[in-house]
Amino acid sequence: MDISTIAIANSLILGLSIASIFLVAAIGLTIIYGTAGVINMAHGEFIMLGAYSVYAMQAYFGVPYFLCIPIAFVIVAAIGFVIEKLLIQHLYHRPLDTLLATWGVSLVLIQGTRLIFGSDPKYIQMPGFLASNIELGGISLAAFRIFVIFAALALITLVWFVFYKTDFGIKIRAVTQNREMAAAFGINSKQVYSFTFAFGAGLAGVAGALFGVLNIVLPTMGMGYVVQAFLIVVTGGGALLGSAIASVATGELQSIFAMILNDTFARFLIFILIVVFLRFRPQGLISAGGGRR
Amino acid sequence: MEKNLYHNKKLQWLTYLVVFAVLGSVPLITDDAFLLNQLATYGVYGLLAVSISLCWGSGGILNLGQGIAFGLGAYGMAMTMQMQSQAPGTIPPFMANNALEELPIFWEPFWNTGLGIVLALLVPTLFYLVFGGLMFAARVSGPFFAIMTLAILSALATVFVALQPYTNGVNGISPPGALMIGEVMIDPYSSLAYWVVFALLLFFTFAAKLLNQSRFGLVVRALKDDPERVRFLGYNVAVYETAVYALSGLMAAAAGASFAVLTQYVSPAQFEVGFSIGIVIWAAIGGRNSLLWAMLGAFMVQGAQSYAGDAFLNTWILILGFSFILVVRFLPGGFAGLVETILGRVAERKETEEDFDLESAKGATK
Numbered sequence: 001m002d003i004s005t006i007a008i009a010n011s012l013i014l015g016l017s018i019a020s021i022f023l024v025a026a027i028g029l030t031i032i033y034g035t036a037g038v039i040n041m042a043h044g045e046f047i048m049l050g051a052y053s054v055y056a057m058q059a060y061f062g063v064p065y066f067l068c069i070p071i072a073f074v075i076v077a078a079i080g081f082v083i084e085k086l087l088i089q090h091l092y093h094r095p096l097d098t099l100l101a102t103w104g105v106s107l108v109l110i111q112g113t114r115l116i117f118g119s120d121p122k123y124i125q126m127p128g129f130l131a132s133n134i135e136l137g138g139i140s141l142a143a144f145r146i147f148v149i150f151a152a153l154a155l156i157t158l159v160w161f162v163f164y165k166t167d168f169g170i171k172i173r174a175v176t177q178n179r180e181m182a183a184a185f186g187i188n189s190k191q192v193y194s195f196t197f198a199f200g201a202g203l204a205g206v207a208g209a210l211f212g213v214l215n216i217v218l219p220t221m222g223m224g225y226v227v228q229a230f231l232i233v234v235t236g237g238g239a240l241l242g243s244a245i246a247s248v249a250t251g252e253l254q255s256i257f258a259m260i261l262n263d264t265f266a267r268f269l270i271f272i273l274i275v276v277f278l279r280f281r282p283q284g285l286i287s288a289g290g291g292r293r
Numbered sequence: 294m295e296k297n298l299y300h301n302k303k304l305q306w307l308t309y310l311v312v313f314a315v316l317g318s319v320p321l322i323t324d325d326a327f328l329l330n331q332l333a334t335y336g337v338y339g340l341l342a343v344s345i346s347l348c349w350g351s352g353g354i355l356n357l358g359q360g361i362a363f364g365l366g367a368y369g370m371a372m373t374m375q376m377q378s379q380a381p382g383t384i385p386p387f388m389a390n391n392a393l394e395e396l397p398i399f400w401e402p403f404w405n406t407g408l409g410i411v412l413a414l415l416v417p418t419l420f421y422l423v424f425g426g427l428m429f430a431a432r433v434s435g436p437f438f439a440i441m442t443l444a445i446l447s448a449l450a451t452v453f454v455a456l457q458p459y460t461n462g463v464n465g466i467s468p469p470g471a472l473m474i475g476e477v478m479i480d481p482y483s484s485l486a487y488w489v490v491f492a493l494l495l496f497f498t499f500a501a502k503l504l505n506q507s508r509f510g511l512v513v514r515a516l517k518d519d520p521e522r523v524r525f526l527g528y529n530v531a532v533y534e535t536a537v538y539a540l541s542g543l544m545a546a547a548a549g550a551s552f553a554v555l556t557q558y559v560s561p562a563q564f565e566v567g568f569s570i571g572i573v574i575w576a577a578i579g580g581r582n583s584l585l586w587a588m589l590g591a592f593m594v595q596g597a598q599s600y601a602g603d604a605f606l607n608t609w610i611l612i613l614g615f616s617f618i619l620v621v622r623f624l625p626g627g628f629a630g631l632v633e634t635i636l637g638r639v640a641e642r643k644e645t646e647e648d649f650d651l652e653s654a655k656g657a658t659k
Binding site: 223265 | 355
């Protein structure tokens with residue numbers, strides 16, 4: 001193997017890692033947007049709350065990292081559930097207003113976190129065996145990034161299972177396709193929306209538990225993820241598979257562009273490509289089933 | 294005949310005149326240089342809020358990336374001012390620090406003040422025309438469009454940071470001198486600077502108001518309610534949307550250029566997502582459907598931030614966030630909507646009283 005093949009292989013692997021991060025960030029948003037049609041601008045802050053939940057669990061109770069991940073899910077899902085009950089529920093017929101209201105929510109969450117935990121960076125401890133680098137034939141990747149790739153696969157399997165193999169999933173899909181008809185069959189659509197929102201928020205919490213290790217934990221850490229996650233969802237069209245494909249495509253492209261140019265221009269180029277792509281396919285790769293309200 | 298005084302056009306114009314008369318009389322009352330500069334900056338924020346009200350309130354195009362035109366306009370003006378203080382043939386110090394030997398080609402036009410200002414306004418407007426044209430022709434609208442503007446905004450911010458040798462990266466450009474137009478210096482701490490911003494605000498607000506009341510404005514408002522129906526009536530919706538979006542871009546660019554004159558500083562912070570969404574918050578709290586109220590919203594929020602914000606530094610963002618949530622939840626029309634409702638109630642009561650008088654005068658017979 002000469003050097004350039006190694007470089008290309010390296011950047012493809014790195015692209016896969018970037019893709020897994022995109023997907024983990026976008027998966028909760030995909031569910032919330034794809035089923036409830038809510039533009040949740042507070043998604044980044046849900047991620048941030050997930051990271052802080054892990055930090056708090058570790059710092060105050062000494063909970064091991066792997067146990068922190070499901071705890072982050074539960075905590076952020078609960079917060080999401082309350083926000084849905086208090087605010088989002090009243091705005092389902094005004095999609096633009098959900099966008100604005102959730103932006104207000106994100107301001108409150110950032111500042112609230114800052115008041116409680118302070119604005120200095122926090123760090124999450126991870127198990128030692130994930131801190132190493134794995135090398136294979138000149139290709140190297142941090143073990144934790146490989147863990148994130150597997151986590152992305154696990155999460156998407158989990159979501160697929162919930163959506164297609166459980167009663168709750170059937171109800172969600174029924175409400176997404178036709179709310180009135182679902183209601184006529186005795187499904188409490190309000191309740192379904194609340195739990196869907198909480199589920200999506202919980203997944204963002206898991207994302208935060210993972211990203212808190214990759215980056216330092218700050219009250220503002222969510223801001224960077226929300227735009228990226230939205231681009232994935234919009235490009236994917238709101239469906240789970242669409243988001244997965246969009247993550248892999250943009251992740252790999254970004255990694256390849258970054259190898260040729262540099263990181264910033266790679267990101268800029270991706271943005272431009274997405275704009276051009278949406279010009280020709282505004283509904284995204286795979287549009288979410290059913291009529292949108 | 295309109296019963297609700299809020300919808301009375303003559304009264305609306307009168308309110309606009311009164312508000313602007315008050316704003317225009319400020320330099321006659323005070324000559325505190327710091328206050329004038331601060332109020333002029335509020336004027337810039339007001340202009341931004343008006344521009345958002347035009348495209349969001351009238352056209353229904355939620356634009357979370359108004360910082361694009363604002364930032365580009367500010368950079369254009371800062372570049373013009375930088376070159377004014379530059380001896381011919383030299384390059385700005387930060388370029389030399391970044392190992393550039395010659396002036397980059399796209400800086401050349403800014404030697405000429407007039408051309409520089411025109412570019413500061415034209416480049417953002419053209420950008421909006423192209424980007425808006427692409428998006429609206431593809432019928433990207435509503436939340437999707439909002440997300441796309443946000444994406445472009447953050448992309449621009451990263452590019453301006455990355456192009457360190459050409460834009461001085463995160464540090465931004467701080468021209469050493471005030472803007473000179475011919476022999477006249479626009480000192481940012483003077484009543485002249487205030488008048489300039491005031492004139493821009495006056496011009497653009499009244500132009501937007503006239504536009505809203507024109508046939509063009511009628512079509513724009515119609516497409517906000519139902520673009521599909523407007524399309525069926527034979528209008529090219531994309532053209533109208535692009536036009537409104539680009540016009541609001543021009544206003545934001547003018548605001549950006551004035552901002553650079555007032556602060557003598559520009560940095561990628563002007564492209565911050567939080568700032569652009571802040572503009573939307575001003576317009577929403579004031580009332581996005583009214584140009585004037587959107588502008589007042591900017592004054593209220595920014596004023597409260599400067600004066601109340603110092604008192605509870607940490608809780609200010611919390612207060613802003615909560616009030617924004619409450620406005621969206623309970624007052625979708627902002628303060629303007631509140632005033633409209635109250636005036637409507639008053640008109641209704643008057644009407645029923647009149648009816649009652651009429652009935653009793655007739656002897657209440659049917």
